[in-house]
Every structure is written in structure tokens, then in C-alpha cells.
Amino acid sequence: MTATQDHPAITPISDVRLHEGVDDGTATGPVDSSAELVKVPVHRYTSQEFADLEQRRLWTRTWQLACCVDHVAAPGDFFEYRVGPYAVVVVRDADGVLRAYQNACRHRGNSLCTGAGSGLTELRCGYHGWTWDLAGQLRKVPGRKGFGQLKMSEFPLLAAQVDTWGPFVFVNLDLEAPGLGEYLEAVPGDTEWARIEEFRCTASVVGDVAANWKTVADGFSETYHIQTLHPELLCNIDDVNAPQRLWGHTGKSEQLYGLASPRIKDGLTDQEVWDSFIVTQGQRMGITEACPVPEIPAGETLTDVIADRVRQHVAKSGTDLSGFDTDRIMRLHQYQLFPNCSVLLTADTLSALVARPGATPGTAEMGIFAFRRAASGDAPYTRPMDLRVAFEELDLGYVLNQDAAVLAGIQRGMNQPGLTELVLSQEEKRVINTHRNLELYLGIGPRD
Ligand code: FES
Ligand SMILES: [Fe+2]
Structure with a gap:
């Protein structure tokens, strides 16, 4: 930012x-x-x-405590962190990497998921079905031709920073903010x-x-x-x-x-x-x-x-x-x-x-x-x-x-x-x- x-x-x-x-x-x-x-x-x-x-x-x-490693320990585990009007989805991808995304569909903004859970293999918008893999890449757009020139690679999920300290998972909406390690001094x-x-x-x-x-x-x-x-x-x-x-x-x-x-x-x-x-x-x-x-x-x-x-x-x-x-x-x-x-x-x-x-x-x-x-x-x-x-x-x-x-x-x-x-x-x-x-x-x- x-x-x-x-x-x-x-x-x-x-x-x-x-x-x-x-x-x-x-x-x-x-x-x-x-x-x-x-x-x-x-x-x-x-x-x-x-x-x-x-x-x-x-x-x-700012870096904020979103959830614990226990909430997102296994691939497919996810946790939606909300603060004021903002929402960030923390998810463990298939390779075991922790990811965080702003909880917004790139089509018309719908929230992609709520609460917490496990077994997620993709992030599929419940409104018109746009679907991303857990690494944030857009994989499916129903009726894609209707959009004309829509390049899938141009619509990844909006990333947020995510990192851990011990059992704590922190997120930061600002991709340019200093890393968590520096923040925690x-x-x-x-x-x-x-x-x-x-x-x-x-x-x-x-x-x-x-x-x-x-x-x-x-x-x-x-x-x-x-x-x-x-x-x-x-x-x-x-x-x-x-x-x-x-x-x-x-x-x-x-x-x-x-x-x-x-x-x-x-x-x-x-x-x-x-x-x-x-x-x-x-x-x-x-x-x-x-x-x-x-x-x-x-x-x-x-x-x-x-x-x-x-x-x-x-x-x-x-x-x-x-x-x-x-x-x-x-x-x-x-x-x-x-x-x-x-x-x-x-x-x-x-x-x-x-x-x-x-x-x-x-x-x-x-x-x-x-x-x-x-x-x-x-x-x-x-x-x-x-x-x-x-x-x-x-x-x-x-x-x-x-x-x-x-x-x-x-x-x-x-x-x-x-x-x-x-x-x-x-x-x-x-x-x-x-x-x-x-x-x-x-x-x-x-x-x-
Ligand atoms: S708002 Fe998500 S697919 Fe339309
Ligand atoms: Fe007290």
C-alpha cells in the first residue's frame, strides 16, 4: 500500500x-x-x-493476531479473521504453505468464505462460481466468454501478509509493511x-x-x-x-x-x-x-x-x-x-x-x-x-x-x-x- x-x-x-x-x-x-x-x-x-x-x-x-497455528495446521484448514469492516482468509494450501487473502471475490466482491473449518481444496465464490486454488490463482470462471478478454492470470486473489510467531498467526493487509519479525522487535x-x-x-x-x-x-x-x-x-x-x-x-x-x-x-x-x-x-x-x-x-x-x-x-x-x-x-x-x-x-x-x-x-x-x-x-x-x-x-x-x-x-x-x-x-x-x-x-x- x-x-x-x-x-x-x-x-x-x-x-x-x-x-x-x-x-x-x-x-x-x-x-x-x-x-x-x-x-x-x-x-x-x-x-x-x-x-x-x-x-x-x-x-x-498493522500486524494483528488472527488465529493460532492450531486453527490452520493442516492443508485445507482455513480461518476467517475479521476486524471492523475488513476480512482476511487464512488458509494452509496443499503444499503446506500458509496463505492469507482479502476475503473478496474478484468478480463482484462477494465474501468467499466465513468462519473456520478444514478440508478446503479451492476457494469458490458462492454467487457466480468464480474459483481459485489455495495458492490464489483463478482457475474457473463460468461463462468466461461473456467477459470478452479476461485473462485468468490477471485476477488472483488479493493477498495479505501472513506469518507466525510460535503458535500465533498474524496477518497484515498492507503488503508493503515490514515483516512480522521486524514488527515484533x-x-x-x-x-x-x-x-x-x-x-x-x-x-x-x-x-x-x-x-x-x-x-x-x-x-x-x-x-x-x-x-x-x-x-x-x-x-x-x-x-x-x-x-x-x-x-x-x-x-x-x-x-x-x-x-x-x-x-x-x-x-x-x-x-x-x-x-x-x-x-x-x-x-x-x-x-x-x-x-x-x-x-x-x-x-x-x-x-x-x-x-x-x-x-x-x-x-x-x-x-x-x-x-x-x-x-x-x-x-x-x-x-x-x-x-x-x-x-x-x-x-x-x-x-x-x-x-x-x-x-x-x-x-x-x-x-x-x-x-x-x-x-x-x-x-x-x-x-x-x-x-x-x-x-x-x-x-x-x-x-x-x-x-x-x-x-x-x-x-x-x-x-x-x-x-x-x-x-x-x-x-x-x-x-x-x-x-x-x-x-x-x-x-x-x-x-x-
Ligand atoms: S461475486 Fe463472486 S463470482 Fe460473482
Ligand atoms: Fe487487571
Whole structure:
């Protein structure tokens, strides 16, 4: 896609790295107290005009998580990815090559397929029957003579970029955008220890939420809210010594679990930390009912004991975590991939959260991909369970349910005419980074 009025040339990726490998050591990081307050215009979350600009200049040009390798593992598997008005078909061709096409018939535009499935041998338009092979070449045009001089080779499917990182399949409608490897910056290297290719997607869930897509994404881009919104989680997380990094399109936060937040002045007993871990993520140990804290061996901490329980639980399904130490199991590595994806990773868990625009600026589609680590990278792929649910039925687990419950209220507040700006802390620097990238893609200034 070349620069036009609607698609202005953007600053090359190499020039927009805001912080190269910055490691702050704490959630706030070094703060310059004389620095100007960071403010963001609230209409970015509420106005149709801004949503239209995003539609034209953002969603057409960024890499987005479309589905998982599990969805398109075998030749003939396909998955239709939709974002706003756009649709991309991801398909594994007969030679095993992953392809992506804009979901549009070259005759009169009909969508070629919907949903996901397997066993596809060709892409045949259901309207008049134009048919392409999975490599995108036009093979059949019923009544071809009626078109006069129609050269089949001039009407391939409209390609989109597609590539994978571990178990994730990303697409980009812009054929001239830098490749996924460049887009993801330091993230693949930073996760190498985790062997994420061993994870298999078990389910994807999509639900509609009453909030702008950025409201959803912001909630997964800062830990500032933990002390208030997640009181139970605060009892088993160090949300203070939680270093954040920013690259260009990507950012990261790390949080160690299994110990009380330093914000809790008098500290907590091991039993209290243990209890809160069970409430918020006990399923990782296979424990969901309250029980006495196990004895802590000399020289170990409660964090070590929880890590060991996680190892024992995962071993029951044949996965060996003995190569991962306590830190690898208990430290959450949370990545932000601009514009709309968060990846949450520990040695035993992987999930990805995405937010996509809804029909209005005040609505979005929230998607979650859940994974399980297989015994090895060669483990077979099976089709994940794909669910679409009403928001009220969206059960994301104890903590994410708390995150989801505030979304509508945030959006309602942002609609109030007196509220014109949002104010952001350095603890929310990954939210700030989203806005800086948004400005680059939309070709707007920080106050627009
Ligand atoms: S619109 Fe597809 S064949 Fe006519
Ligand atoms: Fe949260």
C-alpha cells in the first residue's frame, strides 16, 4: 500500500523506537518530577471520526493476531479473521504453505468464505462460481466468454501478509509493511527461554463489550489498577518491583507471583498469600478449594512451594516443567503488541488477549486465546474450541472477570461532556506507548 491521503507515509519503524530496551526495575521506573503531565484527548475513545481514521489508517496497516497455528495446521484448514469492516482468509494450501487473502471475490466482491473449518481444496465464490486454488490463482470462471478478454492470470486473489510467531498467526493487509519479525522487535528473543512453540491452543472465546477497543487493550497494559481493582491478586503479586520495557511497537511488564505486594504495609502470612493464590489462579496447581498452606522446606519460600505444586500438577498431563525454575513459573511476562494484543506467559501458561473495534466507537470485540503446554514441540495439533458468547456469559476467570466488569463504566464515564482528557502515569507507560504509536499511524499530533 503506498502513501495516499488516507494512507500517509509513516515514520519508518526504525525511527519510532521510543525506548530501546529500557528496563526500569520498578513499575514506575525513574520519574522526572519536572516532566509535563501526560494527557490524552478522550475523544480518541468516543468519536466516530477518530474510529473512522483508525479504520482507514490503522487496521489496514498493522500486524494483528488472527488465529493460532492450531486453527490452520493442516492443508485445507482455513480461518476467517475479521476486524471492523475488513476480512482476511487464512488458509494452509496443499503444499503446506500458509496463505492469507482479502476475503473478496474478484468478480463482484462477494465474501468467499466465513468462519473456520478444514478440508478446503479451492476457494469458490458462492454467487457466480468464480474459483481459485489455495495458492490464489483463478482457475474457473463460468461463462468466461461473456467477459470478452479476461485473462485468468490477471485476477488472483488479493493477498495479505501472513506469518507466525510460535503458535500465533498474524496477518497484515498492507503488503508493503515490514515483516512480522521486524514488527515484533525484541519479543521473540525475549521469550525464547519459554519454547512457546510447545503451546497448543485449546480454545478461543470472543465476546462483545460495551467499550472502545482501546479501553479494553489499556486494561491489559498497566498494573496500576491492581491495588484497587484486584484486591485478592494484590495479596500474591509483587506489583511494585515489576519492571516495564518499551521497544517500539511492543512493550513488556514482568510481575512475580506467590508473595504479598510490598504495598501491603504489614505484610501477610504465608496462609493468606496461599489462600489468595488459590482464589486467583489455584487451577494452575489443580487446587480450587481453600486448604492449609503446605509446610515450607528450609531454604525455600512459599513461591518455591507454589512453583513445585504447579510442576506436579502439570506433570499429571505429561508435561515436564523440571527445566523451569521457580522464577520461570512464578513470574508473569506480559507483552503488549501494538495495536491490540497482549500476550501473557509463564512456563506453564500462555494466553493472548485481543481487542477489536465494534460497530460503534463505544463497542468492541474482546477475544481470548487459551493455550496448554504440550509434552513436546512435535505434539499433534487439534482444532481449538471456538466460542462466541454474549458478554454476560463471558467467564474469563476471577481476575479477568474483574477487568471486564469495569469496561462499560469506563466508557460511560468517557462519554461525559465535561471529561475532555485522560491523564496517564509512568506506571501506565505502555498505554502512553499505544497512543504514541497511534499518532504515528494516524498521522496526528499528541493533542489530536
Ligand atoms: S461475486 Fe463472486 S463470482 Fe460473482
Ligand atoms: Fe487487571
